[in-house]
Amino acid sequence: MKSSQTALCTEPPDLLKRFVPTPLCASLQFENALVHVQTNDLSILNVLREYETHSASRHPQFVWKLVRDDVQLPLQPPTIIHHDPVTFASMGPACLVAVDHEKRELFAFLGIAVDASTLRFHVLPLLHELTQSASVRATEDLIPDHKISSMSTSNA
Amino acid sequence: MQIHTIDREEMPLRQHFFVAGAICRVSTNSPAIMNALWQWRCSHDAAGVRSFNLDVRVGSLGDRTDHGTPHFRGRDHLVFATFSDRDLFVFDLCRRSVVGFVSKQTAEDRRFWTTLLIPIALGVLGPAIGLVPVHAACLDWNGKGLMIAGASGAGKSTLAVALSQRGFSLLSDDWTYVAQEGPSVTAYGISAPVKLLADAPLFFPELSRFEPAKSLNGEMAFEVDAGWTFGSPVQSQSNPSWLVLLERVAQTGCEMARLVGDNMWTFFERNLERLPATLAETDVRRSETIAELTKKDCWLLRYGGPPQIAAEALRQFCEGM
Numbered sequence: 001m002k003s004s005q006t007a008l009c010t011e012p013p014d015l016l017k018r019f020v021p022t023p024l025c026a027s028l029q030f031e032n033a034l035v036h037v038q039t040n041d042l043s044i045l046n047v048l049r050e051y052e053t054h055s056a057s058r059h060p061q062f063v064w065k066l067v068r069d070d071v072q073l074p075l076q077p078p079t080i081i082h083h084d085p086v087t088f089a090s091m092g093p094a095c096l097v098a099v100d101h102e103k104r105e106l107f108a109f110l111g112i113a114v115d116a117s118t119l120r121f122h123v124l125p126l127l128h129e130l131t132q133s134a135s136v137r138a139t140e141d142l143i144p145d146h147k148i149s150s151m152s153t154s155n156a
Numbered sequence: 157m158q159i160h161t162i163d164r165e166e167m168p169l170r171q172h173f174f175v176a177g178a179i180c181r182v183s184t185n186s187p188a189i190m191n192a193l194w195q196w197r198c199s200h201d202a203a204g205v206r207s208f209n210l211d212v213r214v215g216s217l218g219d220r221t222d223h224g225t226p227h228f229r230g231r232d233h234l235v236f237a238t239f240s241d242r243d244l245f246v247f248d249l250c251r252r253s254v255v256g257f258v259s260k261q262t263a264e265d266r267r268f269w270t271t272l273l274i275p276i277a278l279g280v281l282g283p284a285i286g287l288v289p290v291h292a293a294c295l296d297w298n299g300k301g302l303m304i305a306g307a308s309g310a311g312k313s314t315l316a317v318a319l320s321q322r323g324f325s326l327l328s329d330d331w332t333y334v335a336q337e338g339p340s341v342t343a344y345g346i347s348a349p350v351k352l353l354a355d356a357p358l359f360f361p362e363l364s365r366f367e368p369a370k371s372l373n374g375e376m377a378f379e380v381d382a383g384w385t386f387g388s389p390v391q392s393q394s395n396p397s398w399l400v401l402l403e404r405v406a407q408t409g410c411e412m413a414r415l416v417g418d419n420m421w422t423f424f425e426r427n428l429e430r431l432p433a434t435l436a437e438t439d440v441r442r443s444e445t446i447a448e449l450t451k452k453d454c455w456l457l458r459y460g461g462p463p464q465i466a467a468e469a470l471r472q473f474c475e476g477m
Contacts, residue, residue: 014430015228016228016229016230016235016429017229017230017231018229018230018231018232018235018430018432019430019432065231065232067231069229071227076241079160079215079244079257080159080160081159081160081161081162081244081246081255081257082159082160082161082162083161083162083163083211083246083253083255084163086234086246086248086251086255087159088234088236088244088246088255090236090238090244092238092241093227093229093238096229096236096238098231098234098236098246100233100234105232107231107232107234109229109231109236133159
């Protein structure tokens with residue numbers, strides 16, 4: 001009896017895009033925060049270059065991993081959820097962001113709808129603000145009695 | 157920037173559920189979600205048992221306006237899932253938690269929780285809590301577990317249903333959750349619907365009263381309750397004794413041959429979700445569980461034609477052991 005299909009299949013595809021390499025790097029300065037960015041897309045890097053700093057002497061406070069995704073869906077209004085110690089934001093499958101406050105990491109998957117203009121004027125401010133919020137929350141954790149009034153949070 | 161906060165301590169409803177050998181600690185503001193999961197409720201949180209948190213808030217953003225295809229992305233220890241424009245989940249493998257923000261419609265959709273979210277949560281978080289999802293059907297024959305592995309389309313589900321009509325109890329038809337418990341390995345199912353492809357009524361006339369529908373992966377399929385549709389006995393756990401690797405052939409017939417455990421190990425390992433380097437310890441524990449499982453009696457089953465042929469051969473095999 002001849003086999004019609006092989007039972008031992010090859011390595012499964014990376015459906016979650018968890019292992020997409022992000023070899024392009026830059027160090028960015030946002031106000032007081034030094035961010036180390038890793039990405040797989042030159043167009044993302046080019047937009048970020050205006051914030052680039054070449055002072056490699058300081059240890060980055062945050063790491064961003066920005067993955068260019070092949071999702072072709074449009075952006076939706078942002079929904080931002082905080083569940084300590086992670087904040088996540090969704091503008092639909094075309095823009096998914098998570099910030100781990102403890103690990104000081106931000107991950108984002110940016111679809112085709114996030115072009116240079118959208119990245120510069122809509123997504124980057126969001127990433128920046130999430131990073132700032134994470135820093136504020138981290139400070140709150142360090143100094144529990146300290147209340148920071150500038151942050152607007154609300155329960156849905 | 158408005159941030160919706162999900163705080164476990166502030167959720168009014170909390171309950172423990174026992175599903176696939178793991179405690180799921182749910183907190184939510186939705187009675188509908190509690191009702192959906194009620195079949196798995198348990199009264200206590202036993203120390204040392206595998207567990208994860210599921211914190212879900214029904215938001216005030218309004219009803220979902222689309223029923224888009226589920227979308228998954230992951231990086232390091234975090235995995236995103238969106239199911240519509242109002243339903244967002246994040247799975248955190250380091251902290252063993254699932255966080256969701258959903259519409260009222262989704263909260264009230266019982267099938268979403270029992271057939272989609274919980275299996276996905278077990279699949280994504282399983283390795284982090286010591287529960288290994290393996291791509292295999294599982295049945296029980298007089299207290300002994302029979303696991304049937306095989307690539308997608310090999311016929312695991314049709315064979316599992318045919319076996320369940322021959323005295324086997326069904327745990328699962330596609331994904332089984334395996335845990336190492338002391339010296340033994342236990343297999344768990346979650347009573348999920350069986351998924352049979354559009355040609356299945358040729359072998360199971362019971363399906364003629366149903367219409368196939370688009371499934372999660374886009375295939376047209378019947379997704380039915382095996383107990384209700386076929387009268388199959390269903391149970392939630394078993395101790396695997398036999399592992400069968402299924403291979404479909406064009407020619408009608410059936411043959412079994414002993415298989416070296418290493419081959420079965422290779423099949424399972426190659427079908428596991430890759431884990432990031434940050435979860436290396438989890439990866440090692442998972443491989444150890446697979447290694448323990450594949451010490452069982454392993455067989456290769458090649459068959460072609462109706463699933464009843466292979467089911468009868470397997471019944472005779474198990475009866476004779």
